[in-house]
Amino acid sequence: MRALVLLALASPAMAEPVVPVFTEETVPSGLATSFEGDWEYMVGGGVATFDCSGDGKPEVFLSGGVGLSALYVNRSPVGGALAFENTGALELDAVLGAYPLDVDSDGIMDLVVLRLGENRVMRGLGDCRFEQSAWGFDGGDAWSTAFAAIWERGQTWPTLAVGNYVDRKEEAFPWGSCTDNWLHRPGPDGQGFAPPIPLTPSFCALSMIFTDWNRSGQPALRVSNDREYYKGGQEQLWHLDPGAAPRLYTEAEGWKRLRIWGMGIAAADVNRDGFQDYFLTSMADNKLQFLKDPATGLPDYADLAFKSGVTAHRPYTGGDFKPSTAWHPQFADVNNDGWLDLFVAKGNVAKMPDFAAEDPNNLLLGQPDGVFVEAGDRAGVASMGIARGAQVVDLNLDGLLDLVVVNRWAPAQVWRQTGTPGGTWVQVRLQQDGANRDAIGAVVEVRRGAVVERHEIAAGGGHASGSVGWLHYGLGEADSAELRVIWPDGTEGAWQTLPAGSFQILRPDAPAEAWLPQ
Amino acid sequence: MQFRRRQVLGFTIAAPVALKFSPALAADRADVSREVVLMWHRLILELVRHTATYVPPVAARAFAYIGITAHEALASGDGRLVSLAGQLNGLAPLPARADGAFDAPCVLHAALQGAVAELFGNTGPTGQRAIQAMGRKMGETASAGIDAAVVERSVAHGAAVAGHILAWARGDGGAVIENMGFPMEYTPGTRPQDWVPTNLIRLQQAPLLPQWAGCRTFAIPAADACDAPPHPAYDEVAGSAFHDHAREVHEIGRGLTDEQKLIARFWSDDPMLTPTPAGHWIAIVLQIAERDALPVEVISATLAKLGVAQADAFISCWSTKFKYNLLRPVTYIRRHIDPAWEPLLITPPFPEYTSGHSTQSGAASTVLAAMLGEDFAFDDETHVDEGLPVRSFPSFAAAAEEAAVSRLYGGIHFRFGNEAGLVQGRQVGAFAAALRTEA
Secondary structure, rough: OOOHHHHOOOOOOOOOOOOOEEEOOOOHOHHHHOEEEOHHHHHOEEEEEEEOOOOOOEEEEEEEEOOOOOOEEOOOOOOOOEEEEOOOOOOOOOOOEEEOOOOOOOOOEEEEEEEEEOOEEEEEEEEEEEEEEEOOOOOOEEEEEEEEOOOOOOOOEEEEEEEEOOOOOOOOOOOOOOOOOEEOEEOOOOOOOOOEOOOOOOEEEEEEEOOOOOOOOOOEEEEEEEEEOOOOOEEEEEEEOOOOOOEOOOHHHOOOOOOOOOEEEEEEEOOOOOOOEEEEEEOOOOEEEEEHHHHOOOEEEEEOOOHHHOOOOOOOOOOOOOEEEEEEEEEEEEOOOOOEEEEEOOOOOOOOOOOOOOOOEEEEEEOOOOEEEEEEHOOOOOOOOEEEEEEEEEOOOOOOEEEEEEEEOOEEEEEEEOOOOEEEEEEEEOOOOOOOOOOOOEEEEEEOOOOEEEEEEEEEOOOOEEOOOEEEEEEEEHHHHEEEEEOOOOOOOOOEEEEEOOOEEEEEOOOOOEOOOO | OOOOOOOOOOOOOOOOOOOOOOOOOOOHHHHHHHHHHHHHHHHHHHHHHHOOOOOHHHHHHHHHHHHHHHHHHHHHOOOEEOOOOOOOOOOOOOOOOOOOOOHHHHHHHHHHHHHHHHHHHOOHHHHHHHHHHHHHHHHHHHOOOOHHHHHHHHHHHHHHHOOOOHHHHHOOOOOOOOOHHOOOOOOOOOOOOOOOOOOOOHHHOOOOOOOOHHOOOOOOOOOOOOOOOOOOOOOOOOOOOHHHHHHHHHHHHHOOOHHHHHHHHHHHOOOOEOOHHHHHHHHHHHHHHHHHOOOOOHHHHHHHHHHHHHHHHHHHHHHHHHOOEEOOOOHHHHHHHOOOOOOOOOOOOOOOOOEEEEEEEHHHHHHHHHHOOOOEEEEEEHHHHHHOOOEEEEEEHHHHHHHHHHHHHHOOHHHHHHHHHHHHHHHHHHHHHHHOEEE
16 A cells, blocks of 8 residues: 555656755854753753744754753844844753743743753743743653653643653663653643653653544554663553543554664654654664554554665765764755655764764655655755754744754754745644644645645654744645644634745634734 | 582582672672672673674674683682683683782672773763773772782782783674674675565665674684584475475464464564573573572683683574575565565574574583583573563573574574574584583
C-alpha cells in the first residue's frame, strides 16, 4: 500500500528542488546565548518561539544550561534583517528546554520550562513579562528532557507530559536508572494541576508528542527514548483515554519493539496519506516511520528512511565521515515548493571519538517521488556547531521560513532566508474562544490536487524545543491555498480558499480573517 | 548449584562478599581483591554495552586483555601462579616486581584501572564519568589501611602490568575500530549464495569487521586453525539439503513456542543493548564467583582463559564467515520460500556460516568446564535487569547448546551453522583450557 502511495506521488520528470538561501545573522541580530554545562547538559538545549509582545512576530527563548536562559523580543522589520533585544525576563538557570503553551487560556502565552531540578510553568502577564504560576504544578526534581501537551476531551485545562532522563546522582552505574516520566492532568475542579502520575515504565525520554496516529479522534502519547540508559526499554506509545489511567500499547495490539538512541520526534503527513509519519532522530541512522497499513488499525510502522534518503547517518560535507548524532528534527516546507522538507540539528554528544566531531546540520528537501535530497551546505545552514534544539520559523514574517539553532558551548545561531522563494505560501493562526485558545490538537488539512495533506497541531516533540504561532504552508505555484481546520473537539470547519502570500486568522464557524504584519 | 565449596584449582574458597563499596579490612586482603576484580568487571560489562565500537568480536578482545591483566597482576606476586607470557602469542614476560612489600588489591586495582582507561578510552561522557567514579571508589577501597609507600609501590607495579599488556594489545590488529566496525566501502559477492545486507540501516550495508580474521590470535596458532568444514552445498531446489535447512528455519519461526521465543531473546545478546555474547559468559562467571565466593586467583584465571577462548573464537569464526560468505536465512527464505517472512530476532549484519554465538559459546563452555567442572549447574540471571527471567542449566555445555539453538529459534541461523559453530568453538576453547595458570 505504501509503495502505491509513493508511486502515486511520483512525477514523470522531476526538477531539482529549489535550494533555499539562508544568511546567518547571529551576531548582528543580537542573539547571544550559549547552552553551557557539563555532563548534566549533554542533552537538552531547547529553543521556544512564540509571540508575547502582541505584534505577531515570534520572540525567541533560549536555554542556557548552567548559564542563564534568555528571552529575546523580536525587533525584526517585516522582511528585513533579524533583530532581537534581550528582555532580561525569564533569566533562569539549569534550563534544558521550553515549550510555549497558553495554559490558562487567557490569550497570553505561558511558557513551560524544563530544567535540571524543578520544572517551571511561567505565567504570561503580557508585554513579555512572566511570573511563576500558582496553578499547583509540581515541578519535581529531575533531569527533564521532553514535553508534550494536550487538552483531553472535555477538559478546560491542559494535560502536560514531562519526560525525564537519568538519575543524575548515579555516578558509577547510571545505566538503568531512568527516572519516571510524569503526566500532569488537570486538577479536580478543572483548573490547575493534580499531582503528577508516573508514566511507569519510563525509559529516559528525550522527546514526546501527543498524536492521533490512527485518526481515531483520541490522541496517544508517543515517546522516544534513549537506549543508552534504559534496561528493558523501547520506544513507547501510550493510550490516553479520558479519565482512565494511561496504559501502554502492547505487542498484542501491534506495537513493535524498537530500541534506538531516541532523541527527537518530528511528525507530519509526509506521504499525504492522511496519517502522521514520524521521523525519529538517533545516532548514525535515523528513522522515518510510515504506518504500514492503516486499515489494520495496528500501530505497525515501516522504516523507510533509507528509501526516502533521510538516514542522515553521517556528515555529508566537511570531511568528517564518522557517524552522526542527530537531535532536533522538524518538517517544514522551507522552499515553499509545496513539499515538506526536513531540518535536522546535529552535534556530537561531547567529544565522543567514534562519532563525527564536525557534524553539519541537515536540510533535506522533499520531492514529489518521496525521496529527499540534502541541501544543508548549499542552503548555508551546514553549521558545525554542536547543535541541539532548533526551530524552523518565519521570524520576520516575510513568508520565508528562517532558522534558529541552539548550540552546546557556543552561541545559538540564527539564519534568515534571503533567497528567491521556490513558490508561494500561506500562513494561518488558529484561534478559538474558551479553553485551548491556540487549538492544540487541531488538524489543518491542505488540499493539493487530488490528495489532502494533514497537519496535526501539536505542542511537544522535537528536541526540547517548540513553537506556537503562525502555521506555514508552502503552495508551490498555486496562487491560493485550499484548506480547512478540524478543531480539537472534532468539529470540521469548512474548506476555505485563501490567497497565497497572506496571513489568515482562522476561527471556528467564522470566515478567515486576513492579518497584515506591521 | 552443585559447586562444592572447598577448593578450586588448589585455592581455598573464601566467604561470600557482597558486591558493594565497603571499607576494606586489612586482615582480609583476598576479599578486597575479589571485590576489586568483580566491581571493575561489573563496570566493564556496562562499558561494553555503552561503547559504540564494542561489537561482539571487539568486546571479546577487550575481555581477554582485561582478564589477562588481572591474572598477571596477581601472578607477578604469587609463586603459586604461572604467567601467561610465553603461552599466549606475542606476550613477552611481564615486568618483575621491585623490592619491597606489595599489596595485591592495590596492584589489581591499578592494573585494571589502567587497562580500562585505554581499552574504553573511546566511551562516551557517561562511561568516562563512571570510570572516574569507579577508579576513585575502588582506589579508596583497595588502599584503606595500607601503608602509603606500599600503596604507591603497588599502584606503580599495577600500572606497569597494564602498560605492558596494553602495548602488546596495540599490535594485534584489532585496536582501532572505525565507523562502528563497518567498512566505508564494500563490494558484495556475485554468487547466489553470497551474503547480502539484511536490513535498511544505511551503516550496515557492508558486513561487520570483514578483516577481523587478520587479528593476532591469543592461544590458537592461526585464525584458520579450527576452521569449520564446508556447509551443505548451496541449492535453491526444493527438497535439496540446503533448501530443507531453510525450510526448517521458516517452519520453526512460524510456530515458535513461548519457551523458544524466550530462549531466542535470552541469548540474543545484541551489541549496544547487552554486554554482547562474550559479556554474557563473563556475567555468568561473575555470578558464580559471587555466589560461591571463588578465590580471586580462580576468578582471574577463569576470566583470563574465558576471555582468550572467546576472543579466539571470534577470530576463528570470522575467518570461516568470510571464507564462505554465506547468506542469511532471511535472504534465502524471502527469495525462495516466503517473501513476507520475518525472523524473530534482528539478523546480524554479517555472513551466516558459522554462527558466532555458537562458536564462542562452545569455546566458553569448554574453558569453564575445564576450570569449574563438567557438570557444574548454575543459574543465569544476566538479563534480569532487562526483564528476562533467570534460566538454570545443568552444565556449561547445556548452556552453550541452548545458546546455539537459540539462533535457529531467532531465525538468524541455519541449524548447520549453529552445530558447526559449537564444534569449532570447542576446538578453540581447548587451546585456552590448556593454558597453565597454576604452578
